[in-house]
Amino acid sequence: MTQTNATDEILDCQSCGACCAYSSDWPRFSMETDEELDLIPEEYVAADLGGMRCEDDRCTALGGKLGVHVACKVYAVRPIVCRTCMPGDDECLMARERHFGKAA
Ligand code: SF4
């Protein structure tokens, strides 16, 4: 997804990935049905089955290089919280600030 921020700089998720590498405890599952969760390959799911499996702070389903080119390996079946994360929102800007030292 691509969006611009307040200063019209482009926030391009495919060349970012910061929010997918923000916390070892994110993303967690929420309102997904069992059928939806069954579609996520086991290798990317946390041992407690409560969310995606992370290595350090990075979701294991994130492929590519942060800030260069990234892709979600489970995009079509990704958790709900990943779908609601929008470029330019508070969480996005916080994650970008942490990884790149600036929000955009
Ligand atoms: S931090 Fe923002 S721009 Fe980067 S991938 Fe997440 S939503 Fe997209």
Ligand code: SF4
């Ligand atoms: S499941 Fe996909 S969109 Fe969600 S944090 Fe992992 S890599 Fe990012």
